[in-house]
Amino acid sequence: xxxINLEEFFSEEKLQEMNEKEIKILEAAIEIFAEKGFFSTSxxxxxxKANVAEGTIFRYxxxxxxxxxxxxxxxxxxxxxxxxxxxxxxxxxxxxxxxxEDFLYALIKNRMDFAKKNKEVVKIIIQExxxxxxxxxxxxRLFKDKMYPKVATVLQSFIDKGQIKELPIPTVLRLIISxxxxxxISSVVLENTPFWNEDQETKRTIEYIKAGLESGE
Amino acid sequence: xxxINLEEFFSEEKLQEMNEKEIKILEAAIEIFAEKGFFSTSxxxxxxKANVAEGTIFRYxxxxxxxxxxxxxxxxxxxxxxxxxxxxxxxxxxxxxxxxEDFLYALIKNRMDFAKKNKEVVKIIIQExxxxxxxxxxxxRLFKDKMYPKVATVLQSFIDKGQIKELPIPTVLRLIISxxxxxxISSVVLENTPFWNEDQETKRTIEYIKAGLESGE
Amino acid sequence: xxxINLEEFFSEEKLQEMNEKEIKILEAAIEIFAEKGFFSTSxxxxxxKANVAEGTIFRYxxxxxxxxxxxxxxxxxxxxxxxxxxxxxxxxxxxxxxxxEDFLYALIKNRMDFAKKNKEVVKIIIQExxxxxxxxxxxxRLFKDKMYPKVATVLQSFIDKGQIKELPIPTVLRLIISxxxxxxISSVVLENTPFWNEDQETKRTIEYIKAGLESGE
Amino acid sequence: xxxINLEEFFSEEKLQEMNEKEIKILEAAIEIFAEKGFFSTSxxxxxxKANVAEGTIFRYxxxxxxxxxxxxxxxxxxxxxxxxxxxxxxxxxxxxxxxxEDFLYALIKNRMDFAKKNKEVVKIIIQExxxxxxxxxxxxRLFKDKMYPKVATVLQSFIDKGQIKELPIPTVLRLIISxxxxxxISSVVLENTPFWNEDQETKRTIEYIKAGLESGE
DNA sequence: TATGAATGAGACTTCATTCAT
DNA sequence: TATGAATGAAGTCTCATTCAT
Numbered sequence: 055x056x057x058i059n060l061e062e063f064f065s066e067e068k069l070q071e072m073n074e075k076e077i078k079i080l081e082a083a084i085e086i087f088a089e090k091g092f093f094s095t096s097x098x099x100x101x102x103k104a105n106v107a108e109g110t111i112f113r114y115x116x117x118x119x120x121x122x123x124x125x126x127x128x129x130x131x132x133x134x135x136x137x138x139x140x141x142x143x144x145x146x147x148x149x150x151x152x153x154x155e156d157f158l159y160a161l162i163k164n165r166m167d168f169a170k171k172n173k174e175v176v177k178i179i180i181q182e183x184x185x186x187x188x189x190x191x192x193x194x195r196l197f198k199d200k201m202y203p204k205v206a207t208v209l210q211s212f213i214d215k216g217q218i219k220e221l222p223i224p225t226v227l228r229l230i231i232s233x234x235x236x237x238x239i240s241s242v243v244l245e246n247t248p249f250w251n252e253d254q255e256t257k258r259t260i261e262y263i264k265a266g267l268e269s270g271e
Numbered sequence: 272x273x274x275i276n277l278e279e280f281f282s283e284e285k286l287q288e289m290n291e292k293e294i295k296i297l298e299a300a301i302e303i304f305a306e307k308g309f310f311s312t313s314x315x316x317x318x319x320k321a322n323v324a325e326g327t328i329f330r331y332x333x334x335x336x337x338x339x340x341x342x343x344x345x346x347x348x349x350x351x352x353x354x355x356x357x358x359x360x361x362x363x364x365x366x367x368x369x370x371x372e373d374f375l376y377a378l379i380k381n382r383m384d385f386a387k388k389n390k391e392v393v394k395i396i397i398q399e400x401x402x403x404x405x406x407x408x409x410x411x412r413l414f415k416d417k418m419y420p421k422v423a424t425v426l427q428s429f430i431d432k433g434q435i436k437e438l439p440i441p442t443v444l445r446l447i448i449s450x451x452x453x454x455x456i457s458s459v460v461l462e463n464t465p466f467w468n469e470d471q472e473t474k475r476t477i478e479y480i481k482a483g484l485e486s487g488e
Numbered sequence: 489x490x491x492i493n494l495e496e497f498f499s500e501e502k503l504q505e506m507n508e509k510e511i512k513i514l515e516a517a518i519e520i521f522a523e524k525g526f527f528s529t530s531x532x533x534x535x536x537k538a539n540v541a542e543g544t545i546f547r548y549x550x551x552x553x554x555x556x557x558x559x560x561x562x563x564x565x566x567x568x569x570x571x572x573x574x575x576x577x578x579x580x581x582x583x584x585x586x587x588x589e590d591f592l593y594a595l596i597k598n599r600m601d602f603a604k605k606n607k608e609v610v611k612i613i614i615q616e617x618x619x620x621x622x623x624x625x626x627x628x629r630l631f632k633d634k635m636y637p638k639v640a641t642v643l644q645s646f647i648d649k650g651q652i653k654e655l656p657i658p659t660v661l662r663l664i665i666s667x668x669x670x671x672x673i674s675s676v677v678l679e680n681t682p683f684w685n686e687d688q689e690t691k692r693t694i695e696y697i698k699a700g701l702e703s704g705e
Numbered sequence: 706x707x708x709i710n711l712e713e714f715f716s717e718e719k720l721q722e723m724n725e726k727e728i729k730i731l732e733a734a735i736e737i738f739a740e741k742g743f744f745s746t747s748x749x750x751x752x753x754k755a756n757v758a759e760g761t762i763f764r765y766x767x768x769x770x771x772x773x774x775x776x777x778x779x780x781x782x783x784x785x786x787x788x789x790x791x792x793x794x795x796x797x798x799x800x801x802x803x804x805x806e807d808f809l810y811a812l813i814k815n816r817m818d819f820a821k822k823n824k825e826v827v828k829i830i831i832q833e834x835x836x837x838x839x840x841x842x843x844x845x846r847l848f849k850d851k852m853y854p855k856v857a858t859v860l861q862s863f864i865d866k867g868q869i870k871e872l873p874i875p876t877v878l879r880l881i882i883s884x885x886x887x888x889x890i891s892s893v894v895l896e897n898t899p900f901w902n903e904d905q906e907t908k909r910t911i912e913y914i915k916a917g918l919e920s921g922e
Numbered sequence: 923t924a925t926g927a928a929t930g931a932g933a934c935t936t937c938a939t940t941c942a943t
Numbered sequence: 944t945a946t947g948a949a950t951g952a953a954g955t956c957t958c959a960t961t962c963a964t
Contacts, residue, residue, distance in 0.1 A: 075945085093310030099936060103409055107946040109940080118938060119419060181398055185308045186350045224466070229450065229479050236449020249441070258438060262446050266483030292928085314955060324929045329956060509924085525836045527744030531959060539730060541925040543961080552959060615832055621743045655909060658900070663913050666887020667880065675878055683875070696880050699915030726949085748934060758950045889940060 069173040076114045078104040083121055088174035091206040092122055092182060112123075126182065126189055130196065136211070154217040154268075157208065158260050162234055166256075169238045170245070226267060233263050293331045295321040300338050305391035309339055309399055320372045339399065343406055346392040349387065351413040370435040371484075374425065375477050379451055383473075387462070419444075435484040443484060450480055510548045512538040515556055522608035526556055526616060560616065560623055563609040564630065567602070588651040588701075591642065592694050598666055600690075602671045604679070636661075652701040660701060667697055727765045734772055739825035742911060743833060777833065780826040784819070785847040804867040805918075808859065809911050813885055817907075820889045821896070824907055853878075869918040876881040877918060884914055 082104035086095045097118055101108040104156055115121040183189055209226055212218045218226065237259045244250035301320035303312045314335055318325040332338040386393055400406055426443055429435045435443065454476045461467035509678035516538035520529045531552055535542040549555040603610055617623055643660055646652045652660065671693045716897055732877045734757035737746045748769055752759040782880035834840055860877055869877065888910045895901035 065366040073944095076466065081945095091307075091310075096936080097934095100353070107402055107940090109946055110944085110947095111468070112939065113945075177401060181401060184394060184398060185311065225472065225475055228453055228472075229476065232449050232453020232456075233446065239449075240445055255442065255445075258442055262483040264487075268482075280932070290927090313953080325955090326929060326931095326957080327927080333956095335955065453948090507923095525744075528836065530725060530957080532957095534802075537928095542959090543925055543927095544923085546960065547924075588907075615835060618828060618832060619745065659906065659909055660739055661883065662887055662906075663910070666883050670879055670886070673883075689876065689879075691812020692876055693880065696917040699919075700913040702916075724948085747932080749932090759934090759935080760950055760952095761948080764948070767935095769934065 061221045073114070075104070075106050075110055079106060079111055079114060080119070080125060084125055084178070086142075087122070087125065088177045092178070122178075122182065123186075123189070125175060125188075126179050127192065129172055129179060130189065132172075132195055155264060156211070157261060159256075161230075162237065162256055162260065165234060166238055166241055169242055171267075173242055176193050216269055219269045221267070229266065230263055233259060233266075244255055290331070292321070292327055293322050296323060296331060296338070297342060297366050301342055301395065302340070303389050304342065305394045309395070317329055324479045339395075339403075340406070342401075343399065344409065345415065346389055346396065346408070347410060347422060349389075351418045371478060372481060373449075374429070376473075378447075379454065379473060379477065382451060383455055383458055386459055390459055393459075433486055436486045438484070446483065447480055449482075450476060466472055507548070509538070509540050509544055513545055513548060513555070514559060518559055518612070521556070521559065522611045523531060530650055554611075556616065557620075557623070559609060560620075561626065564623065565625060566606075571702050578658075579589070586660060587647045589694060589698060591646070592664075592689075592697055596671065596690055596694065599668060600672055600675055603676055607676055610676075649680075650703055653703045657703070663700065664697055668695060672683050724765070726755070726757050726761055730757060730762055730765060731770070731776060734777055735825050735829070737826045738773070738776065743829070773829075773837075774840070775831065776826060777830050777837075778843065780823055780830060781840065781844060782848065783823075785852045805863045806911060806915060808863070809881075809914055810907075812881075813888065813907055813911065815893055816885060817889055820893055823892055828895075868922045871920055872918070880917065881914055884910060884917075 070152055079100060082100050083095070084105060086099055098108055100121075101111055104111075111118075111121065115124060180248075184195065205227065206223045208222050209218070212221060213226075237255065240255070241250070241252060245252075296317065298371075300312070300317050303316055303320060314328055315325055321328075326336065329334075332341060349388045396406075400410065404405055422444065426435070426440050430443075431438060454472065456465070456473070458469060462469075489627055504609060513534060517529070518535050531545055532542055534555075538545075545552075549558060564577065613623075613647055617627065638663065640657045643652070643657050647654060647660075671689065674689070675684070677685060679686075730751065732744070733751050737750055737754060751757055751772075752762055755762075762769075762772065766775055792905055830840075832904050834844065856878065857874045860869070864871060864877075886908065891906070892901070892903060896903075
């Protein structure tokens with residue numbers, strides 16, 4: 055099985071060296087940024103919601119943009135990080151006994167939980183990434199160094215075992231990722247509406263990817 | 272075959288009743304909004320790039336937000352509109368002679384061309400839609416009234432003909448759309464890099480969707 | 489009897505050498521200035537109401553302030569002017585046969601008609617005079633040169649005839665003017681309300697002034 | 706005797722909970738508004754005269770119009786308020802021992818002091834009231850609820866005692882108010898000129914009102 | 923003569939950031 | 944450490960006025 059909820063490790067570590075006020079500011083900022091966007095949110099508003107003085111924000115975060123980065127970066131790391139965790143590595147070693155379907159299921163479950171828990175930050179990231187070159191670089195680096203090598207190994211093993219078609223890894227990855235992101239977004243947007251049966255849609259999505267990629271013999 | 276490049280009809284109509292300065296302002300605004308985002312762009316900057324006085328912007332667009340809307344709305348309409356064009360309707364009537372693959376190919380080709388031509392506006396839309404309720408409503412309305420009914424008919428016909436699996440139309444649509452969007456984004460981002468062979472990736476994507484949805488006999 | 493409606497003489501004279509558009513602009517400006525005030529009225533608004541182009545305003549009136557002056561000045565002149573008209577002079581010569589009451593009645597009737605006819609311009613004048621030094625000078629000059637000497641003569645004659653108390657002319661004038669202005673304002677404000685019986689109030693006001701000024705023997 | 710200088714009570718209360726900068730801004734605004742009018746005064750100008758940054762104005766007054774209201778409203782209240790003060794009430798109860806002349810004298814003295822002390826604000830009020838509906842309503846309300854009932858009682862008592870003529874109260878009020886206002890304006894305008902002997906003019910005005918209203922038997 | 927598009931100065935206002943307390 | 948009053952740069956927008964047509 056793939057690791058789940060590893061993300062919290064980071065937080066706890068960090069949280070302990072973080073002041074109570076700092077946390078309250080971050081929480082307030084996340085909430086309002088997600089609701090109104092970075093530029094439409096004033097530091098005054100954040101201060102009020104966090105119950106601190108406006109000046110206090112600048113004790114902990116040099117600038118407003120710094121505050122934004124402090125929100126985005128850990129989430130970015132956590133989005134990518136699971137792929138290099140120990141338990142994931144273990145999963146990799148046990149791969150011979152796992153099917154592609156198990157892999158997909160674990161991946162989807164994990165990312166979906168993550169997306170739901172981090173809905174707000176994800177919304178902030180989507181809005182801001184296109185204009186934050188620094189963050190873009192970070193994202194690329196994380197993807198290239200941390201995520202891609204691991205995932206490539208896993209996918210290659212499924213190709214080797216004949217469970218999926220012989221396609222270039224980047225292509226396989228693109229197809230999986232876009233399908234999964236589509237599912238995750240639908241899930242977050244439609245959550246708690248009568249139109250959405252999550253288990254069913256997850257199952258259908260796994261079927262779709264599997265059928266789409268399996269070596270048709 | 273599906274209609275291609277119908278979008279331009281709209282522009283030409285509009286362009287003729289539009290003043291030269293108005294066009295220059297729109298062009299400048301699109302370029303800078305896409306580069307730096309709506310809020311990081313000052314009207315002063317737009318005026319300079321458009322070679323007009325700042326006040327002139329407000330002769331044509333009541334407010335800065337109005338300028339944003341004037342950029343987003345036509346593109347939003349054009350994104351959805353093709354689906355209700357005459358030729359599309361004709362295609363629907365000839366469906367007996369078309370395969371699901373033809374349909375996918377036409378859809379992808381059409382949307383890819385559109386995305387490339389409107390790269391910048393699309394970037395602006397993605398950034399702003401989450402915070403512009405008015406635009407969200409417009410988008411929902413267009414989708415529900417204009418696009419969904421037509422597409423649903425086409426997809427249902429493929430299901431009836433046994434070309435694709437018996438799945439709920441919304442599910443089929445979600446899977447196709449997320450896969451196509453993944454392709455389109457990759458195409459726009461990687462265009463002109465050695466990593467990208469568009470025809471090949473298009474073909475692979477079509478194969479993936481087809482295999483993923485076809486009724487396994 | 490005092491002269492009534494002499495004011496129109498000026499207009500007719502002027503009106504004939506005035507262009508139709510110029511008149512329409514003046515009319516529009518008077519209406520909007522009175523409603524919203526000089527500064528809250530834009531030339532664009534005036535142009536629209538007058539059915540002319542904005543530029544046309546500046547053909548006839550060098551500046552917006554010039555337009556204001558063109559409205560105020562003739563009314564100012566007309567407010568003062570009657571006192572130096574021929575017929576008034578004649579009235580003066582016939583004074584021996586007139587009572588103070590006749591004089592008051594004529595004065596009040598005349599000024600009341602004038603105020604009602606020029607309600608809007610009077611409102612503009614009241615608002616603007618305190619800040620238009622140039623106009624203040626004009627007003628002072630007119631009062632001092634044109635109005636005061638004539639009125640002083642009349643009042644003196646009533647004093648001489650023992651019809652009113654031996655008070656300094658300026659004091660008498662102040663008392664009469666403030667009482668009459670109070671009547672006129674009430675009349676304009678309350679006109680057409682059930683609270684206002686104009687003839688009765690006029691009569692009472694005349695009684696009040698008469699009693700207040702008459703030499704109590 | 707009527708209460709005098711009660712107005713200051715209000716100020717002192719307020720002033721203590723008011724910041725030094727806030728007071729400086731108000732003072733500067735009053736001075737410039739009175740001199741040049743509301744619209745001809747820029748916030749930049751006020752800031753300079755008050756020796757604060759332009760932004761500081763908006764910490765204390767949400768908008769420029771808000772600043773105007775903050776100037777006008779207390780004065781409006783103070784103009785009307787004395788009539789409902791305790792000491793005034795006491796005066797009413799002692800009326801049997803007071804003459805109409807005493808009443809007039811107290812009224813005039815009180816209002817004249819007030820006008821002189823608030824010259825500037827009164828000028829601002831006169832200019833702005835015609836265009837500030839909100840203020841008009843406030844003024845009407847204050848007059849109707851606070852001032853009129855008290856004054857009506859007093860005047861009625863003088864009528865009952867036979868000291869003044871049997872006229873409708875509103876008429877009596879109009880005649881007194883317009884005469885007093887005329888005196889007050891003259892006093893403010895001519896103050897410190899050789900043409901003006903205040904005590905004498907006050908005495909004459911009281912005589913005029915008394916004679917004008919007294920039941921002539 | 924009349925137009926109205928274009929201008930650009932200047933108005934009001936917001937807000938991230940600083941700093942004395 | 945925490946505050947929040949004060950700042951002033953920068954932003955959006957208005958509008959009287961000009962001028963080519």
